[in-house]
Amino acid sequence: xxxxxxxxxxxxxxxxxxxxxxxxxxxxxxxxxxxxxxxxxxxxxxxxxxxxxxxxxxxxxxxxxxxxxxxxxxxxxxxxxxxxxxxxxxxxxxxxxxxxxxxxxxxxxxxxxxxxxxxxxxxxxxxxxxxxxxxxxxxxxxxxxxxxxxxxxxxxxxxxxxxxxxxxxxxxxxxxxxxxxxxxxxxxxxxxxxxxxxxxxxxx
Numbered sequence: 674x675x676x677x678x679x680x681x682x683x684x685x686x687x688x689x690x691x692x693x694x695x696x697x698x699x700x701x702x703x704x705x706x707x708x709x710x711x712x713x714x715x716x717x718x719x720x721x722x723x724x725x726x727x728x729x730x731x732x733x734x735x736x737x738x739x740x741x742x743x744x745x746x747x748x749x750x751x752x753x754x755x756x757x758x759x760x761x762x763x764x765x766x767x768x769x770x771x772x773x774x775x776x777x778x779x780x781x782x783x784x785x786x787x788x789x790x791x792x793x794x795x796x797x798x799x800x801x802x803x804x805x806x807x808x809x810x811x812x813x814x815x816x817x818x819x820x821x822x823x824x825x826x827x828x829x830x831x832x833x834x835x836x837x838x839x840x841x842x843x844x845x846x847x848x849x850x851x852x853x854x855x856x857x858x859x860x861x862x863x864x865x866x867x868x869x870x871x872x873x874x875x876x877x
Contacts, residue, residue: 685719688712736749764785781803789811814837816840822845
């Protein structure tokens with residue numbers, strides 16, 4: 674598929690640094706100091722199980738970034754708040770494949786863009802804070818999807834997202850700006866009486 678295979682935390686951080694170097698080599702007259710985390714067009718996981726990708730734990734990536742002194746990009750376990758980690762730059766991960774994303778309790782300071790990416794297995798963003806734009810347009814999900822207790826400060830886009838299993842929760846989440854969820858699709862969940870399927874926006 675022409676995607677880069679990143680199957681460990683050190684490979685992921687190495688690729689992020691490679692893409693940052695590419696950004697620095699291109700002159701941007703309007704925003705000369707603009708840098709972002711670029712994980713687009715990749716196949717992403719952190720630990721492997723029996724040689725196969727199993728999950729993507731953002732905590733592992735942030736710990737590796739701390740070891741390699743990427744202090745302008747990530748913060749690990751900031752004692753000044755209750756988040757497990759913070760992402761200080763825009764997080765761009767378009768048209769990628771992510772295995773069992775475990776991104777919970779993350780504070781994203783800048784834009785987050787997963788447009789066109791596929792989440793294989795469950796995707797957990799519970800307890801996250803999205804400081805700006807959050808783009809999940811045309812994303813695909815094969816497992817449960819958890820956005821419980823999130824804060825969305827900017828525009829949120831789920832236009833044309835496809836969920837293979839309708840187990841989606843936004844319980845106790847706060848949306849401070851516009852939300853676009855037009856043309857969401859649900860596939861494979863053909864049993865209308867399936868008690869395991871739900872979309873929840875309940876508040877405490």
